[in-house]
């Protein structure tokens with residue numbers, strides 16, 4: 001269980017971007033988080049992924065409070081999360097070929113021997129052909145780079161996926177392809193998902209439950225405004 005309780009966070013303690021936000025994602029559950037631009041969704045998503053230390057509140061991971069964030073977080077907690085951001089060019093090292101971009105978390109965690117097999121497997125999963133894998137970010141399209149970023153997010157087989165506007169810059173067919181990759185991964189592993197976005201139609205179809213920012217910041221849990229289960233993939 002991923003539980004955010006009364007989280008206050010931001011970039012200036014005197015004017016926090018997120019105030020008293022609570023949200024819960026159960027194992028295997030897909031929760032969509034909707035809200036207007038600038039309300040604090042990405043900040044909360046970064047707290048959930050252990051990338052941003054909150055000023056107040058509690059993050060519980062499987063019932064255990066998280067006490068350390070970013071590089072100070074224990075490796076097994078950090079690697080429990082796969083994160084995909086909106087703008088792949090800001091989250092991808094421009095010097096790395098796509099194959100090395102995908103392999104980066106494996107190398108960083110001392111699993112070099114797994115690189116060839118896992119990268120080949122994930123390249124197929126996300127639809128990257130071998131010629132694209134040898135290119136650097138400036139030599140591929142946004143959609144191709146986002147495919148590589150999704151592969152990187154999956155490479156350590158995380159139990160939780162945080163997709164922050166993952167498809168906002170992509171066309172409909174690439175959006176459908178990447179959502180399908182996430183859903184196949186979740187179906188085969190039971191991973192939970194927090195998908196942040198503006199696209200109500202997409203999140204309603206993609207997620208088991210969609211919560212709106214106004215309820216997240218006022219309700220004690222993220223259980224408000226349940227939506228019907230998705231009928232089909234976007």
Ligand SMILES: Nc1ncnc2c1ncn2[C@@H]1O[C@H](COP(=O)(O)OP(=O)(O)OP(=O)(O)O)[C@@H](O)[C@H]1O
Nearest residue numbers: 010011017035036037038039040041042043044165
């Ligand atoms: N690194 C930063 N330093 C200072 N302020 C920031 C930083 N990142 C975000 N903010 C501010 O924090 C607030 C919340 O931003 P955040 O990106 O979390 O919102 P959001 O709901 O995800 O927006 P969007 O939907 O437009 O991506 C905004 O007012 C933003 O300007």
